[in-house]
Amino acid sequence: MADHVFVCYAREDGEFVLKLSAALRARGVNVWLDQWNIPTGADWDICIDNAIYDCARFLIVLSPASVESSEVRAELRTALDEAKPIVPILHQTCRIPRHLRLTQYVDFIGHAADESACVSPLLAVIADMLNSDDMVEIIDDFEGNLWSAHSGNEATCTVARCLGLHGRGMRLQASTTSSSSWWFAFKHLGGADWRAHASLRLVYRTAAGNQEWALGVKDKDGEVWWASVDASEDWRMADVPFSRLRLDPYDTPGNGKLDLDEVQEVRLRHVPETVGDVDLYVDSVVIH
Secondary structure, X not given: OOOOEEEEOOHHHHHHHHHHHHHHHHOOOOEEOHHHHOOOOOOHHXXXXXXXXXXXXXXXXXXXXXXXXXXXXXXXXXXXXXXXXEEEEEOOXXXXXXXXXXXXXXXXXXXXXXXXXXXXXXXXXXXXXXOOOOOOEEEEOOOOOOOEEEEEOOOEEEEEEEOOOXXXXXXXXXXXXXXOOEEEEEEEEEEEOOOOOOEEEEEEEEOOOOOOEEEXXXXXXXXXXXXXXXXXXXXXXXXXEHHHOEEOOOOOOOOOOOOOOOEEEEEEEOOOOOOEEEEEEEEEEEEO
16 A cells, blocks of 8 residues: 555635645645546556555545535545545535544635645644554654653754644754754664565654754664754654664764664654754654
Protein backbone atom coordinates (compact mmCIF):
# COMPACT_ATOMS: atom_id res chain seq x y z
CA MET A 1 0.00 0.00 0.00
CA ALA A 2 1.19 3.50 -0.84
CA ASP A 3 1.12 6.38 1.65
CA HIS A 4 -0.84 8.84 -0.49
CA VAL A 5 -4.13 10.48 0.45
CA PHE A 6 -6.80 10.16 -2.27
CA VAL A 7 -9.09 13.17 -2.78
CA CYS A 8 -12.63 12.46 -4.00
CA TYR A 9 -14.73 15.40 -5.19
CA ALA A 10 -17.20 16.72 -7.77
CA ARG A 11 -16.00 18.80 -10.71
CA GLU A 12 -18.09 21.75 -9.50
CA ASP A 13 -15.86 21.93 -6.40
CA GLY A 14 -12.64 21.84 -8.40
CA GLU A 15 -11.36 25.29 -7.42
CA PHE A 16 -11.84 24.58 -3.70
CA VAL A 17 -10.22 21.16 -4.04
CA LEU A 18 -7.16 22.49 -5.87
CA LYS A 19 -6.51 25.06 -3.13
CA LEU A 20 -7.09 22.52 -0.36
CA SER A 21 -4.84 19.93 -2.01
CA ALA A 22 -2.09 22.53 -2.49
CA ALA A 23 -2.37 23.55 1.18
CA LEU A 24 -2.07 19.92 2.29
CA ARG A 25 0.85 19.26 -0.04
CA ALA A 26 2.62 22.36 1.31
CA ARG A 27 2.24 20.84 4.78
CA GLY A 28 3.89 17.58 3.77
CA VAL A 29 0.87 15.43 2.86
CA ASN A 30 1.29 13.15 -0.15
CA VAL A 31 -1.92 14.09 -1.98
CA TRP A 32 -3.25 12.08 -4.93
CA LEU A 33 -5.45 14.26 -7.13
CA ASP A 34 -6.75 13.27 -10.56
CA GLN A 35 -5.81 16.66 -12.04
CA TRP A 36 -2.22 16.15 -10.90
CA ASN A 37 -1.60 12.43 -11.03
CA ILE A 38 -3.29 10.99 -14.11
CA PRO A 39 -0.91 11.12 -17.10
CA THR A 40 -2.06 12.29 -20.50
CA GLY A 41 -3.54 9.39 -22.47
CA ALA A 42 -3.92 7.10 -19.44
CA ASP A 43 -7.14 5.18 -18.80
CA TRP A 44 -8.97 7.40 -16.33
CA ASP A 45 -11.05 4.68 -14.64
CA ILE A 46 -8.09 2.35 -14.15
CA CYS A 47 -5.99 5.16 -12.66
CA ILE A 48 -8.78 6.15 -10.27
CA ASP A 49 -9.38 2.55 -9.17
CA ASN A 50 -5.71 1.83 -8.60
CA ALA A 51 -5.23 5.09 -6.68
CA ILE A 52 -8.07 4.15 -4.33
CA TYR A 53 -6.84 0.55 -3.94
CA ASP A 54 -3.38 1.80 -3.02
CA CYS A 55 -4.23 4.87 -0.94
CA ALA A 56 -3.54 5.13 2.78
CA ARG A 57 -6.49 7.46 3.40
CA PHE A 58 -9.57 8.61 1.45
CA LEU A 59 -10.70 12.25 1.66
CA ILE A 60 -14.16 13.06 0.31
CA VAL A 61 -15.28 16.66 -0.23
CA LEU A 62 -19.00 16.97 0.55
CA SER A 63 -21.27 19.45 -1.20
CA PRO A 64 -24.65 19.38 -2.98
CA ALA A 65 -22.79 18.63 -6.22
CA SER A 66 -20.72 15.76 -4.81
CA VAL A 67 -23.60 13.93 -3.10
CA GLU A 68 -25.46 13.98 -6.44
CA SER A 69 -22.44 12.82 -8.46
CA SER A 70 -22.52 9.20 -9.62
CA GLU A 71 -18.72 9.22 -9.98
CA VAL A 72 -18.24 10.41 -6.40
CA ARG A 73 -20.67 7.75 -5.15
CA ALA A 74 -18.79 5.09 -7.11
CA GLU A 75 -15.43 6.17 -5.69
CA LEU A 76 -16.89 6.21 -2.17
CA ARG A 77 -18.32 2.72 -2.66
CA THR A 78 -14.89 1.47 -3.77
CA ALA A 79 -13.25 3.03 -0.71
CA LEU A 80 -15.85 1.44 1.58
CA ASP A 81 -15.43 -1.95 -0.11
CA GLU A 82 -11.67 -1.67 0.38
CA ALA A 83 -12.15 -0.65 4.03
CA LYS A 84 -10.20 2.56 3.55
CA PRO A 85 -10.14 5.07 6.43
CA ILE A 86 -12.39 7.91 5.26
CA VAL A 87 -12.19 11.61 6.17
CA PRO A 88 -15.25 13.66 5.12
CA ILE A 89 -14.65 17.35 4.43
CA LEU A 90 -17.81 19.46 4.59
CA HIS A 91 -17.37 22.14 1.93
CA GLN A 92 -21.01 23.20 1.60
CA THR A 93 -24.21 22.34 3.46
CA CYS A 94 -25.66 19.14 2.05
CA ARG A 95 -27.28 15.85 3.00
CA ILE A 96 -24.51 13.65 4.38
CA PRO A 97 -24.38 10.22 2.67
CA ARG A 98 -25.77 7.59 5.03
CA HIS A 99 -22.49 5.64 5.02
CA LEU A 100 -20.72 8.67 6.51
CA ARG A 101 -23.24 9.94 9.07
CA LEU A 102 -21.37 8.39 11.99
CA THR A 103 -17.97 9.58 10.72
CA GLN A 104 -16.62 12.84 12.15
CA TYR A 105 -16.10 15.42 9.41
CA VAL A 106 -13.88 18.51 9.15
CA ASP A 107 -16.05 21.60 8.67
CA PHE A 108 -14.91 24.06 5.98
CA ILE A 109 -18.27 25.81 5.52
CA GLY A 110 -17.65 29.55 5.30
CA HIS A 111 -13.87 29.07 5.28
CA ALA A 112 -11.27 29.30 2.54
CA ALA A 113 -9.76 26.02 1.36
CA ASP A 114 -6.30 27.07 2.55
CA GLU A 115 -7.34 28.63 5.86
CA SER A 116 -5.08 27.39 8.63
CA ALA A 117 -7.92 27.25 11.16
CA CYS A 118 -9.42 24.38 9.13
CA VAL A 119 -6.39 22.88 7.40
CA SER A 120 -4.55 22.32 10.70
CA PRO A 121 -7.34 20.17 12.23
CA LEU A 122 -7.52 18.24 8.96
CA LEU A 123 -3.75 17.69 9.08
CA ALA A 124 -4.13 16.42 12.65
CA VAL A 125 -6.68 13.83 11.51
CA ILE A 126 -4.52 12.73 8.58
CA ALA A 127 -1.41 12.51 10.75
CA ASP A 128 -3.26 10.44 13.36
CA MET A 129 -4.42 8.02 10.67
CA LEU A 130 -1.03 7.76 8.98
CA ASN A 131 0.62 7.21 12.36
CA SER A 132 -1.70 4.28 13.11
CA ASP A 133 -0.27 2.09 10.35
CA ASP A 134 1.28 -1.23 11.44
CA MET A 135 4.67 -0.11 10.16
CA VAL A 136 4.65 3.04 12.33
CA GLU A 137 6.22 3.17 15.77
CA ILE A 138 5.64 6.21 17.98
CA ILE A 139 8.88 7.60 19.34
CA ASP A 140 7.16 10.34 21.30
CA ASP A 141 3.68 11.83 21.49
CA PHE A 142 4.82 13.96 24.45
CA GLU A 143 2.58 12.39 27.06
CA GLY A 144 5.57 11.07 29.02
CA ASN A 145 8.95 12.49 30.00
CA LEU A 146 10.30 15.50 28.14
CA TRP A 147 13.47 15.42 26.12
CA SER A 148 16.83 16.52 27.52
CA ALA A 149 18.48 19.69 26.19
CA HIS A 150 22.15 20.61 25.80
CA SER A 151 23.99 23.64 24.40
CA GLY A 152 27.46 25.15 24.24
CA ASN A 153 29.64 28.05 23.02
CA GLU A 154 27.08 30.71 24.03
CA ALA A 155 24.08 28.87 22.61
CA THR A 156 20.91 28.22 24.59
CA CYS A 157 18.29 25.44 24.37
CA THR A 158 15.26 24.73 26.54
CA VAL A 159 12.30 22.34 26.24
CA ALA A 160 8.86 22.61 27.81
CA ARG A 161 5.37 21.22 27.41
CA CYS A 162 2.97 23.03 25.09
CA LEU A 163 -0.28 22.59 23.23
CA GLY A 164 0.11 20.68 19.97
CA LEU A 165 -2.45 19.74 17.38
CA HIS A 166 -3.80 17.07 19.72
CA GLY A 167 -3.63 19.03 22.96
CA ARG A 168 -0.11 17.98 23.95
CA GLY A 169 3.31 18.65 22.51
CA MET A 170 6.79 19.96 23.15
CA ARG A 171 8.18 23.45 22.63
CA LEU A 172 11.89 23.85 21.95
CA GLN A 173 13.47 27.31 22.13
CA ALA A 174 17.08 27.69 21.05
CA SER A 175 19.49 30.36 19.90
CA THR A 176 23.00 30.43 18.42
CA THR A 177 25.18 33.54 18.42
CA SER A 178 28.16 32.35 16.38
CA SER A 179 29.11 29.68 13.87
CA SER A 180 30.71 27.67 16.70
CA SER A 181 27.56 27.70 18.86
CA TRP A 182 25.63 24.44 19.13
CA TRP A 183 22.49 23.01 20.72
CA PHE A 184 20.40 19.87 20.62
CA ALA A 185 17.52 18.18 22.41
CA PHE A 186 17.38 14.40 22.51
CA LYS A 187 15.34 11.40 23.57
CA HIS A 188 17.30 8.35 24.67
CA LEU A 189 16.17 5.13 22.96
CA GLY A 190 18.66 2.66 24.38
CA GLY A 191 19.53 0.73 21.23
CA ALA A 192 16.23 0.62 19.31
CA ASP A 193 16.09 -1.56 16.21
CA TRP A 194 14.88 0.54 13.24
CA ARG A 195 15.83 -1.85 10.45
CA ALA A 196 12.15 -2.45 9.56
CA HIS A 197 11.59 1.29 9.00
CA ALA A 198 12.62 3.77 6.33
CA SER A 199 12.09 7.28 7.65
CA LEU A 200 11.23 9.63 10.49
CA ARG A 201 7.97 11.60 10.48
CA LEU A 202 7.29 14.73 12.51
CA VAL A 203 4.32 17.04 12.88
CA TYR A 204 5.61 20.51 13.80
CA ARG A 205 5.53 24.25 13.29
CA THR A 206 7.94 27.12 13.97
CA ALA A 207 7.54 30.75 14.95
CA ALA A 208 7.77 33.47 12.30
CA GLY A 209 11.26 34.37 11.10
CA ASN A 210 12.91 31.19 12.37
CA GLN A 211 15.89 29.57 10.71
CA GLU A 212 15.95 25.97 9.54
CA TRP A 213 16.78 23.28 12.08
CA ALA A 214 17.78 19.64 11.87
CA LEU A 215 16.56 16.18 12.78
CA GLY A 216 19.18 13.62 13.71
CA VAL A 217 19.88 10.18 15.11
CA LYS A 218 22.82 8.83 17.09
CA ASP A 219 23.79 5.25 16.29
CA LYS A 220 25.64 2.58 18.27
CA ASP A 221 29.07 3.89 17.19
CA GLY A 222 28.27 7.32 18.63
CA GLU A 223 27.99 8.85 15.17
CA VAL A 224 25.31 11.53 14.70
CA TRP A 225 23.49 11.58 11.38
CA TRP A 226 21.22 14.49 10.48
CA ALA A 227 19.15 16.27 7.85
CA SER A 228 17.92 19.86 7.84
CA VAL A 229 14.19 20.62 8.12
CA ASP A 230 12.56 23.79 6.79
CA ALA A 231 10.90 26.29 9.10
CA SER A 232 7.10 26.44 8.71
CA GLU A 233 4.72 28.84 10.44
CA ASP A 234 1.83 26.44 9.75
CA TRP A 235 1.56 22.96 11.24
CA ARG A 236 3.34 20.62 8.85
CA MET A 237 4.04 16.90 8.51
CA ALA A 238 7.59 16.14 7.39
CA ASP A 239 8.93 12.75 6.33
CA VAL A 240 12.73 12.48 6.54
CA PRO A 241 14.03 9.29 4.90
CA PHE A 242 17.04 7.73 6.55
CA SER A 243 18.75 7.98 3.17
CA ARG A 244 18.74 11.79 3.59
CA LEU A 245 20.68 11.70 6.83
CA ARG A 246 24.33 12.65 6.58
CA LEU A 247 27.18 12.29 9.05
CA ASP A 248 27.94 15.31 11.22
CA PRO A 249 31.21 16.76 9.84
CA TYR A 250 32.40 17.51 13.37
CA ASP A 251 31.80 13.98 14.61
CA THR A 252 34.51 11.45 15.31
CA PRO A 253 33.85 8.77 12.67
CA GLY A 254 32.94 5.27 13.70
CA ASN A 255 32.36 2.82 10.88
CA GLY A 256 31.11 5.58 8.55
CA LYS A 257 27.61 4.19 8.05
CA LEU A 258 24.27 4.67 9.77
CA ASP A 259 23.63 1.61 11.95
CA LEU A 260 19.87 1.18 12.33
CA ASP A 261 20.06 -1.99 14.43
CA GLU A 262 20.94 -0.08 17.62
CA VAL A 263 19.78 3.55 17.52
CA GLN A 264 20.74 5.33 20.73
CA GLU A 265 19.04 8.72 20.39
CA VAL A 266 16.78 10.79 18.21
CA ARG A 267 17.69 14.47 18.19
CA LEU A 268 16.36 17.89 17.28
CA ARG A 269 19.41 20.07 16.71
CA HIS A 270 21.07 23.09 15.14
CA VAL A 271 22.28 23.14 11.56
CA PRO A 272 26.10 23.44 11.73
CA GLU A 273 27.51 26.97 11.34
CA THR A 274 24.10 28.69 11.31
CA VAL A 275 23.29 31.63 13.56
CA GLY A 276 19.84 32.60 14.76
CA ASP A 277 16.78 31.53 16.71
CA VAL A 278 14.55 28.47 16.59
CA ASP A 279 11.16 28.40 18.33
CA LEU A 280 9.86 24.95 17.49
CA TYR A 281 6.55 23.28 18.41
CA VAL A 282 6.47 19.50 17.93
CA ASP A 283 3.24 17.49 18.04
CA SER A 284 4.55 13.95 17.43
CA VAL A 285 7.61 12.02 16.29
CA VAL A 286 7.32 8.56 14.72
CA ILE A 287 9.28 6.17 12.52
CA HIS A 288 7.68 4.31 9.65
